[in-house]
Amino acid sequence: MDKTLKFPQNELATELAVLREELGNRFFSGEDGDASDAVWVFRLFQGVSPSEWEDLSSKHNLSGWLSLPIDGDAFPHLKRFQETLERLAYQTEHDALTGLANRRAFDRTLDIEIERSKRARTPLSLAIFDLDNFKSINDTYGHPKGDEVLSSFAQKLEQTTRRYDLAARYGGEEFALIMAGSGVVKAQRLLSRLLNEFREIEFVSPDGAKIFNVTCSVGLTCYKGSVDITADEFIKLADDALYEAKTSGKDQVKVSKLPFVDNVPNDTLVHANEKQFLFGGN
Structure with a gap:
């Protein structure tokens, strides 16, 4: 998907949420191949800075999307993705209320x-x-x-x-x-x-x-x-x-x-x- 960002953030968030839900439902229902199948979905956002994406991602729970610059330093984006993986790994092993092991x-x-x-x-x-x-x-x-x-x-x-x-x-x-x-x-x-x-x-x-x-x-x-x-x-x-x-x-x-x-x-x-x-x- 190669589109230009020409609409408000809320509409963008809705589009990504619908896409995630559709792909998730098809994947987990087993309708389209086994769990080893995978596809990369690309979406071009022109004029969106890393800080703006961070804000959008936090507001609309888009942490599953990996953002990378087309021209620029990828390190901040990869670092953020790594932190997301670490946070998810922590959550799978710890109790949310007490912070102890689960x-x-x-x-x-x-x-x-x-x-x-x-x-x-x-x-x-x-x-x-x-x-x-x-x-x-x-x-x-x-x-x-x-x-x-x-x-x-x-x-x-x-x-x-x-x-x-x-x-x-x-x-x-x-x-x-x-x-x-x-x-x-x-x-x-x-x-x-x-x-x-x-x-x-x-x-x-x-x-x-x-x-x-x-x-x-x-x-x-x-x-x-x-x-x-x-x-x-x-x-x-x-x-x-x-x-x-x-x-x-x-x-x-x-x-x-x-x-x-x-x-x-x-x-x-x-x-x-x-x-x-x-x-x-x-």
Whole structure:
């Protein structure tokens, strides 16, 4: 398409949006070949500066279009396109509200860390968090206040953890923390500190008339690579411990049965709960 820009920006934006929708519908419906087919669509805009295109693109969500000058320096345009790709890549791996890793990134990282623990026989701890009575916060104070609580917890979680831990929003009011190299003792100490600090945060009701606090329950499990375990099985151990924390009073950390403890010889004459502590690592 080789046209000259002789009409207002809104009309141009409409034309591009219609073209994008038409091509998108035909591509994804599978009517015109397989996904490997592709076509470049060129549109000449005379008299449009990079800053004007930036404004047009931002207003009308045209980030999918790559702009390049016919005569001039292509670097600013390619840099902008690169930034768009980086932003989209970030969005696919992070939760929009909290900025933490999302479930997709969590699942991928957990698989990697389990395999690393199997190879190196190093401890790997997993914690799953659930904000206590969160539904009542939304019902009483509204969803914007609920979002504020979620964001505050996410910030506290990120501040408390180490650089090489992965904090994720697991779903809804649930969060998860992957702690590579941490055994039960070290992980439990970190989690207890996190719960204490979060419990002290004061939230103000939308009308300013009430101050309230929020607590959190945590299920913790640990793996040392000595037995075969899947990510789903590992998550279930943490989930079961979380259920115990919720049903036995909330606002606490509960540790699951550790998957490697049964491998400890019985002739050590150590009771099961003592094995949990002694062989859970630090």
